[in-house]
Amino acid sequence: MQVNIPLKQVIDNSYSITIDQLPQIELDTKVAIVTNPKVAGLHLSYLLSKISVKELYIITVPDGEEYKNQASIDTILESLFNHRFNRKSMLIAFGGGVIGDMVGYAASIYQRGIDFIQIPTTLLSQVDASVGGKTGMNNKYGKNLVGAFHQPKAVYIDPHFLTTLPSREFGAGVAEIVKMAVTFNKEFFEYLETADLKDPKVLQEAIKQAVETKASVVAQDEKERGLRAALNYGHTFGHVIENETQYKTYLHGEAVAIGIIMANQLAIKLGLMSEDEALRVENVFKKYNLPTNYAISNTETFYETFFLDKKSSDANITFILADGIGGVKMLDDIAKETVVSVLAQFGAC
C-alpha cells in the first residue's frame, strides 16, 4: 500500500533589505540581540536607542572566526532556553558575518526554527553574508560545513556602522562587491573602476548594487542548486588559502581577492578572459590595498585541498570563472594539469 504526502506548497520567505539609517524597530515579543564585545562596545547603545520590544536580552559571544563553532552556538541556545524563548521569539544578529551566520543557524534549530533579523556591521556582511539565508558554523573539518538555509525576516544595513571599520576589513568587503560586479554586472564593475568607495554616497550606492545583485541571484536559486554557486567565484581558491594559513593571515575577503586573481588566471588560460580584463580587476583590488598574490609552496597539496571544499563532489571540482567582465561560467571538467600549471604561476613569489 502507498500513502502520499502532498507537500507542494507556496512558501513565502520574501523579505526586504533596508539600506539607510536604522529605523525604529518595534517588536511585540521577546527579543535577544546577539553580538560580540567589540561591536557591543562600539554600537550597542546606538542600536538600543532604536529598539523597542516586549522583553530584551543581550547575548555576547567571543569575537572572531575561531569562535564560529558549536561552543558559541551552545552559548546562544542556552541563553534562549534559560530565558524561556518560545517559537514566537526573535533573534537579532548584530555584528559581522560570523555573528550573522551563527545567529541564523541558532535561530534555524532552536525549537525547530524561530525568526531572526540581520543588522550587519561590517562591509562584507552588509553586501554579502547578511543577504540570502545561508547560515552555519565551522568545525574541525572546515568552514560552514554544518548549517542550514534559514532566511531572515528583515535586513537593516546602516552604513553608519562602517565609520569605525578598520581599513583591512573595509577592503575585505570590497572584494565581495567586486565579486558580484565581475560575475553579474559589467556596468557596476566599470563604476567601481572609477568610483571612490570611501565617499559615503558612493559607498551606499555600491552596497545597494551589490545587494541587488545578490538578491536577484538568491531569488532564482535559494538553495544553491545551480546559479547561486556562481557567488563562490574566487572562493574555491580562497578557501584553500585560508585553510593553508589556518585562517590567521588573511581576512576572508582578502583570501577571496587572491582567489579571484587565481581564478582569473585560469580563465585567461581557458580563453574566457583577457589579460587586460584580469588586470582591471587586480587594479580595483590594489586601490583598496587588497592582497593579490600568495606563495603556493606545493601545487599538488594546494590542488588536493580543493577536494575538502564542500562544494566539490567526489570526482570533480567545479571552478567558477569570469566569462569576460560581467559574465560567469561554471566548469567541472578542467584537467588537473591545466589547474596545476596556473597554480605554478603563484609558486614563485
Add this chain to the structure above:
Amino acid sequence: MQVNIPLKQVIDNSYSITIDQLPQIELDTKVAIVTNPKVAGLHLSYLLSKISVKELYIITVPDGEEYKNQASIDTILESLFNHRFNRKSMLIAFGGGVIGDMVGYAASIYQRGIDFIQIPTTLLSQVDASVGGKTGMNNKYGKNLVGAFHQPKAVYIDPHFLTTLPSREFGAGVAEIVKMAVTFNKEFFEYLETADLKDPKVLQEAIKQAVETKASVVAQDEKERGLRAALNYGHTFGHVIENETQYKTYLHGEAVAIGIIMANQLAIKLGLMSEDEALRVENVFKKYNLPTNYAISNTETFYETFFLDKKSSDANITFILADGIGGVKMLDDIAKETVVSVLAQFGAC
C-alpha cells in the same frame, strides 16, 4: 533605499510512504545507514539484502532515548565528514523514533541539508515519528528542543520488523494510533475497539489509517502553526510524566497513553467528552496493557512543569482535548484551578 528579495516559491517536498515488504532500493550515490547495535543485530542483514548503492557505510549510535543528544549527532556528522559525504549523498534512518529524529536532524544540518530516507522499525515510529519531517534531539532543557523541519525523500514501512518488537513497545505504538483515531477519525477508532492489532493484516490496515491521518494533517500544516499541534493530544500531560520520572519508567507511548487519559478527564470536566467515551478510549489501552494511571505527588509542581514544554508560550498553555470521539479542540484559556482539580484525581492512587 530598499531592496526586496522575492522568495515566494513553490516548494515540492512531497513524498510517498510505502507500507509493505521492503522493495529493492537502488541509489546511485554514497549512502550511510544509521542505526543502533540492537536493530543492526536483528535486521541489518535483511536490509542489506534489499539495498544496492554506489558506496555504503554503516554508522551506529547507542540505543536509547538518553543518547538522543549532541554526542550522537556528532558521531553521525563526523562519520559523514570522514567519508567525504557531499550534498548529493543520502542517509537512511534505520531504527525507531530516536534514530529517525536524529538522522533527520543530522541530514538537515550537514552541509546545510542533504536527503534522507526513513525505514522505521518500531510501531511507534512507523505510525507517527517517521512521517512528517519533525527532526531533533534532546538536551538538558528537555526533549526535541533543538531540531528542524526536514522532510524525508521516502518512508518505507515494513511490518516485518515488528515481529521482533517487545510487547511494551508494541503497546507504545498503539497509543499513538489511538491518538490519531480519537482526534481525527471516529470510524477508525470504532475499528480499533473491535480489531485485534496482533493480527498482521489488521495491523497493516491500522498502520495505513494512522499514516493517512498523519499525512493529511501534515499536508495541511507542515510547520505546526495550527492544526498539526492537535497531534500533541496527550503529549502535554505525557511530557510532564516523562520529565517527573526522568524518562526511565515509561516508554514515550506509555506516557502518552496516561496523558490521553488525563486530557480526557479535563475534556469531561469541560463538557467536551462523556464519561463513556473516555472509558472506551481507556478500554482500548487496556487491551494492549498500556498504563492508564499515574500517581501525581504534587499537582502544583506538575502544573508548573507544563511551562517547560516548548509548545507553550509564556503566559498560556494550550491544551489539546478530544471533542467527543473523532474531534479535537485546542484551548489556551483553561483556568489553572480547573486543570489542577483534574490533576488531583490522579493524586490518590
